[in-house]
Amino acid sequence: MADAVKDAVEKAVDGVKNLAVDNENEQPQKPQQAKKEKKKKGQESESGRPLEMNPPPQYIADRNAIFDKVKAEQEAWIAKQPREDISVTLASGDVRAGKSWELTPNQIARDISKSLFERTVIARVDGELWDLDRPLEKSCKLELLDFDHPEGKKVFWHSSAHVLGEACERHYGCSLCIGPPVEDGFYYEMALPDGGAVQASDYKPLEKVAEKAIKDKQPFERLTLTKEQLLEMFAYNKYKQHIIQDKIPDGTSTTVYRCGPLIDLCRGPHVPHTGRIKAFQIMKNSASYFLGDAKNDSLQRIYGVSFPDKKQMDEHKKMLEEAAKRDHRKIGKEQELFFFHEMSPGSCFFLPHGMIIYNALQSFIRNEYWKRGYSEVLSPNMYNSSLWKQSGHWQHYQDDMFTFDVEKEKWALKPMNCPGHCLVFGHRERSYRELPIRMAEFGILHRNEASGALTGLTRVRRFAQDDTHIFCRDDQIESEMAALFDFFQTVYGNFGLTFKMKLSTRPDNHLGDIETWDKAEARLTKALDEFCSTSGGSSWELNPGDGAFYGPKIDITIADALKREFQCATIQLDFQLPQQFNLEYRTENAAEAKAIEPAESKEKAEKGFIASAPPAEADSEAKPKDEASYRRELTPGCARPVMIHRAIYGSFERFIAILTEHFAGKWPFWLSPRQILIVPVMPAVNDYVLELQGLFREKGMHVDIDISGNTMQKKIRTGQLAQYNFIFVVGAQEKESRTVNIRNRDIPETQKMGELVPVTEALEKFVQLKDERRLNSAI
Numbered sequence: 001m002a003d004a005v006k007d008a009v010e011k012a013v014d015g016v017k018n019l020a021v022d023n024e025n026e027q028p029q030k031p032q033q034a035k036k037e038k039k040k041k042g043q044e045s046e047s048g049r050p051l052e053m054n055p056p057p058q059y060i061a062d063r064n065a066i067f068d069k070v071k072a073e074q075e076a077w078i079a080k081q082p083r084e085d086i087s088v089t090l091a092s093g094d095v096r097a098g099k100s101w102e103l104t105p106n107q108i109a110r111d112i113s114k115s116l117f118e119r120t121v122i123a124r125v126d127g128e129l130w131d132l133d134r135p136l137e138k139s140c141k142l143e144l145l146d147f148d149h150p151e152g153k154k155v156f157w158h159s160s161a162h163v164l165g166e167a168c169e170r171h172y173g174c175s176l177c178i179g180p181p182v183e184d185g186f187y188y189e190m191a192l193p194d195g196g197a198v199q200a201s202d203y204k205p206l207e208k209v210a211e212k213a214i215k216d217k218q219p220f221e222r223l224t225l226t227k228e229q230l231l232e233m234f235a236y237n238k239y240k241q242h243i244i245q246d247k248i249p250d251g252t253s254t255t256v257y258r259c260g261p262l263i264d265l266c267r268g269p270h271v272p273h274t275g276r277i278k279a280f281q282i283m284k285n286s287a288s289y290f291l292g293d294a295k296n297d298s299l300q301r302i303y304g305v306s307f308p309d310k311k312q313m314d315e316h317k318k319m320l321e322e323a324a325k326r327d328h329r330k331i332g333k334e335q336e337l338f339f340f341h342e343m344s345p346g347s348c349f350f351l352p353h354g355m356i357i358y359n360a361l362q363s364f365i366r367n368e369y370w371k372r373g374y375s376e377v378l379s380p381n382m383y384n385s386s387l388w389k390q391s392g393h394w395q396h397y398q399d400d401m402f403t404f405d406v407e408k409e410k411w412a413l414k415p416m417n418c419p420g421h422c423l424v425f426g427h428r429e430r431s432y433r434e435l436p437i438r439m440a441e442f443g444i445l446h447r448n449e450a451s452g453a454l455t456g457l458t459r460v461r462r463f464a465q466d467d468t469h470i471f472c473r474d475d476q477i478e479s480e481m482a483a484l485f486d487f488f489q490t491v492y493g494n495f496g497l498t499f500k501m502k503l504s505t506r507p508d509n510h511l512g513d514i515e516t517w518d519k520a521e522a523r524l525t526k527a528l529d530e531f532c533s534t535s536g537g538s539s540w541e542l543n544p545g546d547g548a549f550y551g552p553k554i555d556i557t558i559a560d561a562l563k564r565e566f567q568c569a570t571i572q573l574d575f576q577l578p579q580q581f582n583l584e585y586r587t588e589n590a591a592e593a594k595a596i597e598p599a600e601s602k603e604k605a606e607k608g609f610i611a612s613a614p615p616a617e618a619d620s621e622a623k624p625k626d627e628a629s630y631r632r633e634l635t636p637g638c639a640r641p642v643m644i645h646r647a648i649y650g651s652f653e654r655f656i657a658i659l660t661e662h663f664a665g666k667w668p669f670w671l672s673p674r675q676i677l678i679v680p681v682m683p684a685v686n687d688y689v690l691e692l693q694g695l696f697r698e699k700g701m702h703v704d705i706d707i708s709g710n711t712m713q714k715k716i717r718t719g720q721l722a723q724y725n726f727i728f729v730v731g732a733q734e735k736e737s738r739t740v741n742i743r744n745r746d747i748p749e750t751q752k753m754g755e756l757v758p759v760t761e762a763l764e765k766f767v768q769l770k771d772e773r774r775l776n777s778a779i
């Protein structure tokens with residue numbers, strides 16, 4: 001778990017490449033409302049701390065002295081560089097001319113137009129992010145990115161983190177640690193003097209100091225320093241010392257950036273000056289550990305968000321308000337869908353109403369499985385660690401698994417179904433005629449998430465996926481991919497969710513040879529291209545280096561009603577696991593090949609198709625066996641299947657969270673745990689109410705009745721608040737004519753005066769509405 005934070009440190013040093021980090025190992029603190037500021041126009045916060053330290057911390061002057069000295073040297077060096085004619089090619093194809101070491105991206109933007117100049121956040125020079133005021137060194141390709149570009153947004157928020165860092169130094173005299181951008185803003189992590197904690201009442205003073213920095217339009221100045229100079233500059237700060245020692249190889253240099261009194265270790269780049277930030281706000285704070293490790297110092301994190309336009313801040317706040325109203329944890333409680341208990345953190349208790357949703361989701365997918373030629377299996381939950389060693393999980397994933405001892409051997413709860421499915425495939429001979437095998441399972445999975453990272457249904461320890469492994473022949477990959485894309489469209493379309501696809505390629509810690517990876521990546525690229533060319537303007541993106549360790553993957557991101565994006569589905573192409581488990585199938589030419597195969601490999605083939613895992617290591621600390629030692633040559637006449645891992649919902653738990661917020665608790669009829677409420681006008685028709693309940697229940701609908709002593713108006717109001725899709729109000733007339741008076745939640749005109757429909761007709765229409773899983777509830 002600590003990896004994510006270590007990663008963040010690495011990336012904070014490395015610049016802003018892909019800096020969204022999860023807040024793992026954070027200790028969430030109760031949200032605190034910043035109290036109203038004191039009326040008097042004071043320069044003090046409620047903590048009694050002055051707005052700014054006076055005198056300022058000594059390290060500010062010390063850092064500046066080193067910076068100014070080296071800066072003068074570097075400027076002299078730049079002045080001596082030869083000025084040569086260079087040409088800069090813009091994304092539009094236009095070419096601009098200038099002198100090397102003089103021409104800056106900002107000058108080019110200003111030459112093109114004032115609005116482009118003002119809008120541009122960062123430049124990209126030959127693919128590398130580049131400060132707008134940094135002179136170009138040679139002829140190059142230049143892109144100008146604005147806030148709407150994901151990289152531009154990261155740079156903007158990363159730059160804003162410096163402003164927050166500056167405010168914190170000026171206000172607290174603290175030791176800063178790291179300040180990366182995150183998904184919806186940025187944070188700065190720091191140690192306050194004497195281990196103090198951030199108070200909500202500090203927000204306003206910090207924002208005030210930040211506003212001063214913004215008003216000053218402090219330029220971000222870049223400077224390269226050697227490791228020795230860095231250690232000297234940050235001698236006062238043990239966290240920066242650690243990062244410099246750990247991340248910067250001896251004999252090398254990296255950059256620092258200065259804005260106002262702050263000088264920070266950072267690869268950059270940044271916006272040209274702090275004045276680009278037009279709206280800045282602190283959102284929350286929490287406690288964390290240095291490097292995410294509970295053995296290290298406890299630190300304070302302050303989160304903020306910023307925009308280049310005040311209007312965007314207002315929109316952002318409105319969106320947060322709307323999101324809070326829809327929070328699945330809140331709706332889950334109100335609608336009695338699920339709860340969590342401290343006796344098993346991260347493992348959900350689904351209540352009867354939540355189970356109705358869960359089961360409806362499951363039967364929808366099962367129904368599609370039936371149509372699409374899938375077959376379901378059920379495999380064990382716990383396995384001997386030998387299995388995980390063979391699959392590679394022990395080496396790459398052990399920290400995320402729950403492990404334990406059984407009869408002196410190491411075991412683990414499964415975090416995924418894949419290795420078990422390999423055992424299913426390999427438990428007998430397979431023929432090419434059987435392929436593709438689409439092996440589905442709704443098995444329970446466990447992953448060892450840190451307790452501090454658990455949040456509602458979105459971050460859990462126990463969950464189930466709509467998991468499938470497709471074992472197919474090489475030549476079936478394209479058609480299986482096409483079928484999967486169609487499956488996605490059907491499923492997401494059914495919920496009114498749109499989706500985008502991203503291909504993630506080979507990561508650094510990959511398993512297997514590069515050639516196999518290239519082959520897999522090429523297959524996926526082809527399938528994506530084909531789908532996108534036929535599916536009416538869909539497109540896909542490349543996400544280099546973010547694949548799983550065993551194969552490239554396609555991540556599918558869905559967007560909900562608030563246009564928030566979530567990654568649910570993945571497709572992973574895997575040439576590795578079938579090798580690790582020696583999976584094979586008889587090819588069409590197998591009989592022929594068998595006749596000529598040498599005696600030795602025939603004997604091997606007769607032993608069975610899957611080599612059993614080696615016995616567990618007696619010493620669990622012993623190094624796992626070399627992955628290659630599990631592998632066996634293919635039996636003559638046989639070929640390896642390709643394994644495609646895929647899930648569409650992802651986990652049921654997280655998908656239910658997403659749907660709860662997407663629908664804001666107003667479930668479509670087919671998913672709804674409260675489909676119909678029947679309210680009698682007077683007790684005399686209670687028998688008719690009971691009869692109706694029976695009729696609709698018989699058709700599999702969730703029907704409640706309210707024959708309590710409350711007034712009719714109150715019953716209807718309660719039913720509306722509970723989000724019943726339909727409320728039937730029945731009196732003598734309805735009983736007499738065997739009709740129901742229907743109020744439809746989604747059609748406001750029916751709220752005051754319902755629609756009179758014969759019972760038989762209503763039954764028919766409701767069955768249709770349910771079976772067709774329609775979103776539009778008009779009947």
Ligand SMILES: [Zn+2]
Pocket residue numbers: 158159162257264265266267268269270
């Ligand atoms: Zn920076």
Ligand SMILES: [Zn+2]
Pocket residue numbers: 416417418469645646
């Ligand atoms: Zn899998």
